[in-house]
């Protein structure tokens with residue numbers, strides 16, 4: 001690798017001294033990695049959600065991160081569909097996962113799946129006769145308890161554009177292969193995923209609450225943890241941007257400050273913007289850009305931020 005080549009990769013790393021170690025990542029990240037057709041189609045999906053901003057596409061990288069410095073516990077303070085924790089638990093990279101999520105409707109799904117009501121939820125999903133009328137009935141109803149709210153949330157997530165739970169996102173009209181509302185409603189698959197997660201319930205703890213406070217608490221734990229931190233993108237706080245989540249406002253500087261102090265290994269993801277790069281640089285973290293195409297073939301750049309280089313991340 002000559003000097004000019006090294007210069008080429010400079011935008012991808014924070015610390016010039018670490019450049020040599022980051023070159024393998026940087027090389028991979030200078031062209032879009034086709035994570036949809038090359039990877040996502042072939043990776044297992046464990047989450048019952050189709051989550052906006054979900055990280056199933058990161059599975060290969062996450063597996064390398066889990067394997068690089070094994071620990072017993074993964075913590076996900078902005079859990080959403082919890083794709084990272086589910087990979088870690090189901091595939092045996094960790095013994096325990098702690099999920100934290102602020103959205104009450106998402107929380108109801110995790111609580112129900114991890115409780116003795118999981119089978120009741122599955123029954124409702126399997127019995128549901130999907131049509132525009134029944135979906136509207138469920139979405140307009142007032143849930144009477146956690147299991148009803150969990151069912152309503154799953155119907156909403158499956159039948160709305162992009163799985164968006166916030167605001168008044170519309171229902172799928174054409175969906176996949178013109179199957180409209182039916183295109184994302186796979187009751188048997190959902191039942192299987194819920195049963196699988198339920199079978200690991202002793203290993204998964206769920207907390208409804210604030211991810212930033214949780215990060216602070218995790219920082220005080222003596223036992224080594226892996227923190228997978230995937231907050232809503234800062235651009236969602238800009239006026240006029242359609243919300244993807246019911247909770248989008250966060251103090252991102254605070255997240256970086258807590259991670260600067262944490263004794264734990266972490267992997268933080270952001271959209272690749274000057275703002276996120278600046279926060280990473282100020283904290284002296286390492287980052288790399290991953291270009292990925294989503295299922296609509298739109299190209300998108302994401303930052304993966306770590307406390308130190310993980311040489312095996314993108315081999």
Ligand SMILES: C[S@@+](CC[C@H](N)C(=O)[O-])C[C@H]1O[C@@H](n2cnc3c(N)ncnc32)[C@H](O)[C@@H]1O
Nearest residue numbers: 051053054055078080081082083102210211247
């Ligand atoms: C990018 S999504 C996480 C997606 C997840 N990694 C996945 O693969 O499905 C961010 C999540 O953070 C949640 N959230 C937003 N503010 C929060 C807060 N203060 N505390 C905890 N969760 C929060 C949102 O509701 C959303 O579910």
